Amino acid sequence: xxxxxxxxxxxxxxxxxxxxxxxxxxxxxxxxxxxxxxxxxxxxxxxxxxxxxxxxxxxxxxxxxxxxxxxxxxxxxxxxxxxxxxxxxxxxxxxxxxxxxxxxxxxxxxxxxxxxxxxxxxxxxxxxxxxxxxxxxxxxxxxxxxxxxxxxxxxxxxxxxxxxxxxxxxxxxxxxxxxxxxxxxxxxxxxxxxxxxxxxxxxxxxxxxxxxxxxxxxxxxxxxxxxxxxxxxxxxxxxxxxxxxxxxxxxxxxxxxxxxxxxxxxxxxxxxxxxxxxxxxxxx
Amino acid sequence: xxxxxxxxxxxxxxxxxxxxxxxxxxxxxxxxxxxxxxxxxxxxxxxxxxxxxxxxxxxxxxxxxxxxxxxxxxxxxxxxxxxxxxxxxxxxxxxxxxxxxxxxxxxxxxxxxxxxxxxxxxxxxxxxxxxxxxxxxxxxxxxxxxxxxxxxxxxxxxxxxxxxxxxxxxxxxxxxxxxxxxxxxxxxxxxxxxxxxxxxxxxxxxxxxxxxxxxxxxxxxxxxxxxxxxxxxxxxxxxxxxxxxxxxxxxxxxxxxxxxxxxxxxxxxxxxxxxxxxxxxxxxxxxxxxxxxxxxxxxxxxxxxxxxxxxxxxxxxxxxxxxxxxxxxxxxxxxxxxxxxxxxxxxxxxxxxxxxxxxxxxxxxxxxxxxxxxxxxxxxx
Numbered sequence: 001x002x003x004x005x006x007x008x009x010x011x012x013x014x015x016x017x018x019x020x021x022x023x024x025x026x027x028x029x030x031x032x033x034x035x036x037x038x039x040x041x042x043x044x045x046x047x048x049x050x051x052x053x054x055x056x057x058x059x060x061x062x063x064x065x066x067x068x069x070x071x072x073x074x075x076x077x078x079x080x081x082x083x084x085x086x087x088x089x090x091x092x093x094x095x096x097x098x099x100x101x102x103x104x105x106x107x108x109x110x111x112x113x114x115x116x117x118x119x120x121x122x123x124x125x126x127x128x129x130x131x132x133x134x135x136x137x138x139x140x141x142x143x144x145x146x147x148x149x150x151x152x153x154x155x156x157x158x159x160x161x162x163x164x165x166x167x168x169x170x171x172x173x174x175x176x177x178x179x180x181x182x183x184x185x186x187x188x189x190x191x192x193x194x195x196x197x198x199x200x201x202x203x204x205x206x207x208x209x210x211x212x213x214x215x216x217x218x219x220x221x222x223x224x225x226x227x228x229x230x231x232x233x234x235x236x237x238x239x240x241x242x243x244x245x246x247x248x249x250x251x252x253x254x255x256x257x258x259x260x261x262x263x264x265x266x267x268x269x270x271x272x273x274x275x276x277x278x279x280x281x282x283x284x
Numbered sequence: 285x286x287x288x289x290x291x292x293x294x295x296x297x298x299x300x301x302x303x304x305x306x307x308x309x310x311x312x313x314x315x316x317x318x319x320x321x322x323x324x325x326x327x328x329x330x331x332x333x334x335x336x337x338x339x340x341x342x343x344x345x346x347x348x349x350x351x352x353x354x355x356x357x358x359x360x361x362x363x364x365x366x367x368x369x370x371x372x373x374x375x376x377x378x379x380x381x382x383x384x385x386x387x388x389x390x391x392x393x394x395x396x397x398x399x400x401x402x403x404x405x406x407x408x409x410x411x412x413x414x415x416x417x418x419x420x421x422x423x424x425x426x427x428x429x430x431x432x433x434x435x436x437x438x439x440x441x442x443x444x445x446x447x448x449x450x451x452x453x454x455x456x457x458x459x460x461x462x463x464x465x466x467x468x469x470x471x472x473x474x475x476x477x478x479x480x481x482x483x484x485x486x487x488x489x490x491x492x493x494x495x496x497x498x499x500x501x502x503x504x505x506x507x508x509x510x511x512x513x514x515x516x517x518x519x520x521x522x523x524x525x526x527x528x529x530x531x532x533x534x535x536x537x538x539x540x541x542x543x544x545x546x547x548x549x550x551x552x553x554x555x556x557x558x559x560x561x562x563x564x565x566x567x568x569x570x571x572x573x574x575x576x577x578x579x580x581x582x583x584x585x586x587x588x589x590x591x592x593x594x595x596x597x598x599x600x601x602x603x604x605x606x607x608x609x610x611x612x613x614x615x616x617x618x619x620x621x622x623x624x625x626x627x628x629x630x631x632x633x634x635x636x637x638x639x640x641x642x643x644x645x646x647x648x649x650x651x652x653x654x655x656x657x658x659x660x661x662x663x664x665x
Contacts, residue, residue, distance in 0.1 A: 037469055040367040044360070044615060045613055046613035076292045076295065077619050077620075079296060107621070136472075138599065169631045170628070208613055210469035211469075234627055249626075251623065252622075266622075
């Protein structure tokens, strides 16, 4: 193909500039949801249009892109988004976490620690952490402005009263830089500690809801909890069947119709690297 | 460095190839042409243009073909195409008095200047399946009347406004900025221009249901169809370099002016009818009527009415009437969620294990209920 029918990375430069402005504002006010003029993308709302717009606004020809969904590079929507950028921006893509300069993700933070040279772009369905407590945008914006977050603590307390635990296992609310409460997108709470003091820039894009927010590198991110009910990371009783990892988030795979189950790493790159290392050890 | 290719890629490619095959259907049946869709399924084309906010019959017809007749999918295709187009300005406001009328009905006056013009309508047809249409048909040419340019058809609301019996439309402010919901994030409370724009591209079915709900008492606003008019109108754009407005072309629109119960009286402003407004591309008459009902319902705060129905709640209506947004988010539930599901499974199993444990303990020593704090300490470990 000689002439591209669309601009580099699909969006026109004016739109990219508008998004970059929103990103800069988001970085300047960590955790604050910046409204932006989200565009209609050639993929459905709710399928990563926010993340795709953020990636399109920051990606350059020399970037190496990794796209994951549920931690895996080979899930269909990750494949589709990666193909979109390979086609519209002609950038190099990878599944290797360490090789990528931009990682777009849905529902997971990679197990391999990120570096200051990387940007993690989250796809966000509902950016407002207070939305299920207060459906009105006019109200929630005021609550954020006044840092009026008591209702969130009441909700977590009610969980404890009812279940004996905070019954939020994903999209677990966190306070950013001691100010705004944010929704880390529906990552499992297992991943929440990775957000804190992360060397990589973390950008969150919500296309349908038209919001962008950010966690700048090395920012304090504290998952909400109580003194007598401290935040707990989800623990697994099993190890990964393929690589033996006990420190990664595991997916449960049903292997027969007799209740047989197997646990495997959700982060496919992490798992494959560990398997390769094992094979190498065995060969030596 | 390598380009990542995995199994998912092949599965997607194969699914798309299958889709293309199904779209074409039986090769022994003639392939449908977009011209045929435009000519013979023209109301579908009208709807796609309206809700895509793009007046382009060819694109809409093509989108319908590509979407296998799924109109929301077609609207989505046309919108995604629309976003890539440059926006070079705003048109002058349409003067709907000047519509070349193909249909014009009023429910408020038996007869009026310009008359009642039924035009091409399903109204008064008996909804009997016409089996003759299974065969090619060649209906006789319809009756015509001489075009009478002297026959003015003033807008019904203007006739009512003559006696100061209906609220006036707010006058257009020269040079005032116009909202564009396709270029700015929505804000609440929403001004009327972004609100009408959002309703104009809102889902016909959703607005129909909401409009219907106002008729059944969830925010009743006593509507009369003051007028529905449908026809072609010229769109003009002011060009500063020329210092005059130039015509860009003509579009077909359906406009509905609802006349609703009064406001004012006793003291202060004299009592007047209020109004709700609907406008859609093509002959999207049901859409224009629904829009007018909902527009009026959304003026509850402005008119000092109590909000009792969902149709009066601007955040609720405007945040949920867009079918492209709605279908995307509803259908995204098809995407894998196994990470979140796993996290929930783990918690559920933990809760059940603790529950089982506490029940056994209770059975062992029925007099001694373990204090709940013990449980929590265990959980925290």
